[in-house]
Amino acid sequence: MYAVDAGEIGCRSRLGVGFLLASVALQNLGRREARTLLLLAAVAICSGAVFTGAVLMRSIESSMAVGFTRLGADMLIVPSGALTNITAALLTAEPTDLTLDDSVLANLEAIKGVQKAAPQLVFRTDASGYRGGETIDVIAFDPAHDFTVQPWLDQHLGRPIRKGDVIVGGRRDEALGAELLLFGWPLAVYGKLGKTGVGTHERALFMTFETLSEMRLTMQQICGARAPLEPNKVSGALLELAPGATTQQVRFAILANFPGVKVVSGESMLTSIRQGLGALLNGALALMAIMFVSAALMLSVLFSAIIAERKRELGLLRAIGARRRQIIGMLLTEAGLATAIGGLVGVVLGLFLMRVYEHSLVYYLDGMGIPFVWLNGWTTGLIAVLCVVLTSLTGAAGALYPAWRASALEPYALIRSEG
Amino acid sequence: MTLSCVDLVKTYAAERGAIEAVRGIDLEVQAGEFTSIVGRSGSGKSSFLAMIGGLSRPSRGSVRIGDIDIWALSDDRLADFRNRRIGFVYQFASLLPTLRIIDNVVLPARLDPERDVAAAFRRGCELLDQLGLSDYLYAYPSEISSGEQRRAVIARALINEPALLLADEPTSDLDEVSETQIVDWFRGLNRERALTLIVVTHNLRLAEQTDRVIHISDGRLAA
Numbered sequence: 221m222y223a224v225d226a227g228e229i230g231c232r233s234r235l236g237v238g239f240l241l242a243s244v245a246l247q248n249l250g251r252r253e254a255r256t257l258l259l260l261a262a263v264a265i266c267s268g269a270v271f272t273g274a275v276l277m278r279s280i281e282s283s284m285a286v287g288f289t290r291l292g293a294d295m296l297i298v299p300s301g302a303l304t305n306i307t308a309a310l311l312t313a314e315p316t317d318l319t320l321d322d323s324v325l326a327n328l329e330a331i332k333g334v335q336k337a338a339p340q341l342v343f344r345t346d347a348s349g350y351r352g353g354e355t356i357d358v359i360a361f362d363p364a365h366d367f368t369v370q371p372w373l374d375q376h377l378g379r380p381i382r383k384g385d386v387i388v389g390g391r392r393d394e395a396l397g398a399e400l401l402l403f404g405w406p407l408a409v410y411g412k413l414g415k416t417g418v419g420t421h422e423r424a425l426f427m428t429f430e431t432l433s434e435m436r437l438t439m440q441q442i443c444g445a446r447a448p449l450e451p452n453k454v455s456g457a458l459l460e461l462a463p464g465a466t467t468q469q470v471r472f473a474i475l476a477n478f479p480g481v482k483v484v485s486g487e488s489m490l491t492s493i494r495q496g497l498g499a500l501l502n503g504a505l506a507l508m509a510i511m512f513v514s515a516a517l518m519l520s521v522l523f524s525a526i527i528a529e530r531k532r533e534l535g536l537l538r539a540i541g542a543r544r545r546q547i548i549g550m551l552l553t554e555a556g557l558a559t560a561i562g563g564l565v566g567v568v569l570g571l572f573l574m575r576v577y578e579h580s581l582v583y584y585l586d587g588m589g590i591p592f593v594w595l596n597g598w599t600t601g602l603i604a605v606l607c608v609v610l611t612s613l614t615g616a617a618g619a620l621y622p623a624w625r626a627s628a629l630e631p632y633a634l635i636r637s638e639g
Numbered sequence: 640m641t642l643s644c645v646d647l648v649k650t651y652a653a654e655r656g657a658i659e660a661v662r663g664i665d666l667e668v669q670a671g672e673f674t675s676i677v678g679r680s681g682s683g684k685s686s687f688l689a690m691i692g693g694l695s696r697p698s699r700g701s702v703r704i705g706d707i708d709i710w711a712l713s714d715d716r717l718a719d720f721r722n723r724r725i726g727f728v729y730q731f732a733s734l735l736p737t738l739r740i741i742d743n744v745v746l747p748a749r750l751d752p753e754r755d756v757a758a759a760f761r762r763g764c765e766l767l768d769q770l771g772l773s774d775y776l777y778a779y780p781s782e783i784s785s786g787e788q789r790r791a792v793i794a795r796a797l798i799n800e801p802a803l804l805l806a807d808e809p810t811s812d813l814d815e816v817s818e819t820q821i822v823d824w825f826r827g828l829n830r831e832r833a834l835t836l837i838v839v840t841h842n843l844r845l846a847e848q849t850d851r852v853i854h855i856s857d858g859r860l861a862a
Binding site: 237240243244247248251532533535536537538539540541542543544546630631632633635 | 689696736749
């Protein structure tokens with residue numbers, strides 16, 4: 221009798237009116253292909269830009285956070301005549317034969333505002349006998365106080381560092397566990413540092429003061445009586461300030477208590493980097509907010525036009541019993557769906573853009589020794605989801621006012637509209 | 640269900656000043672009565688129909704359907720009242736183009752959360768069969784003729800078994816065969832289901848089939 225079966229009726233009847241109105245919304249998008257495509261493209265560009273910007277900014281932020289952590293030292297104490305390189309100073313003292321007594325350093329941690337003091341001894345030599353007279357910087361550090369060498373440890377053997385171990389800089393090619401002969405002493409390569417971009421740091425051999433002490437006599441015999449090889453001497457100390465301590469206060473206290481030392485502070489550079497980065501991130505954030513507001517305005521204008529041409533349809537729905545909130549819900553669903561799809565497309569485009577970034581910018585920076593840390597997959601995924609949700613909400617927000625206005629009209633006024 | 644309206648006035652704001660489309664109509668239509676409203680274009684027929692159908696708020700006066708003053712209802716309650724008690728047939732294609740015929744017909748039932756939707760689908764199929772549209776259940780409106788669309792609209796108007804059916808020029812733009820079918824249908828509905836019908840029309844043949852003909856001229860009931 222009818223071209224219908226019970227199963228089909230059952231299936232259709234189980235779908236709620238919300239689903240039906242949502243499907244009407246979706247099909248309405250399909251009715252105007254060109255306009256829908258333009259809408260999707262506009263939203264996708266906006267969403268893609270925001271997604272890419274957010275991920276890149278967060279990546280830069282976390283890269284810098286890692287960088288600041290690794291830079292570690294807020295101050296460096298060296299003998300007053302020592303030359304210092306401000307960039308290198310934050311990781312290690314420069315190779316010099318000027319030294320300080322380690323007794324000076326023993327009292328540094330007692331200075332108010334000093335949280336950590338990490339002594340280092342840097343000794344440059346071309347007489348180690350290693351690799352046919354290669355000039356090598358040997359840097360001795362104290363593992364218990366160190367905070368500028370070990371945070372950079374990229375690979376290491378599965379045990380704690382011990383006497384007779386050496387850690388190689390990021391640009392050295394010794395393999396983990398390999399044995400090398402320095403001043404005739406066999407040393408095991410315990411670990412390798414990541415690339416720091418600081419030459420001294422990247423090409424040096426790092427060992428504990430304990431190891432150096434054991435080799436000291438041999439080194440003195442080979443290199444002669446050089447100051448850094450005398451007992452209880454250090455080239456300097458890297459300081460980490462306590463929270464709330466200012467460099468000015470600590471500098472004043474150190475200079476007052478320890479004559480003959482020079483205090484090098486990296487704060488001005490770090491501060492400018494932090495402030496510059498902060499301004500950049502705030503600017504990017506403001507741009508993203510402006511982008512979303514302009515997208516909401518654009519969508520509002522667009523949906524005003526879309527709703528205006530569908531007034532008769534809305535009037536008919538109202539006439540047969542649709543409530544105002546159902547009409548508003550249907551229109552917001554339509555806007556939300558369209559912009560969510562656009563947002564998703566934008567995120568995919570953004571991922572593609574970032575692949576391009578990965579193959580150009582990141583490798584370029586990495587080659588210069590600037591580490592770039594991509595956000596992990598979860599965070600990137602979370603930003604992607606947030607971006608799609610935010611885009612969808614922006615679309616719905618843009619459609620809210622025209623939808624609310626249309627739903628407020630009398631059904632007869634809507635029906636009489638040209639549609 | 641008796642319909643009564645008292646001193647109905649509708650004024651529209653326009654650039655050239657207020658336009659009084661309906662100027663104080665008092666009318667009572669008894670339950671099961673088949674009434675036609677005739678008059679020239681612009682006489683206020685459609686505005687009057689919109690007010691008694693709960694689609695346009697009167698500038699003055701009241702409309703009672705049964706014992707309910709419909710314009711005293713809240714917006715949501717009035718929407719529910721239209722959904723359950725009033726069916727509408729318009730002079731233009733009023734099916735949603737994105738829904739299949741069966742979904743268009745059953746839509747009013749699905750808007751009512753208390754209605755058995757499966758039963759409504761079965762009823763929708765029956766109505767479409769009775770109207771000769773059983774082959775077009777899953778067609779889209781654009782795939783059937785305007786006469787067939789008009790019949791589908793009648794099926795939709797009847798899906799919730801309303802007490803009052805309002806039709807605004809239901810036979811306009813239709814060929815003679817379709818027109819005759821619709822007139823016969825209305826007559827049958829009125830006789831078999833005791834449905835109260837109010838039809839705005841220019842079609843004298845349709846008006847002749849009704850129990851009562853009301854003339855509206857210049858926003859007033861004509862003598």
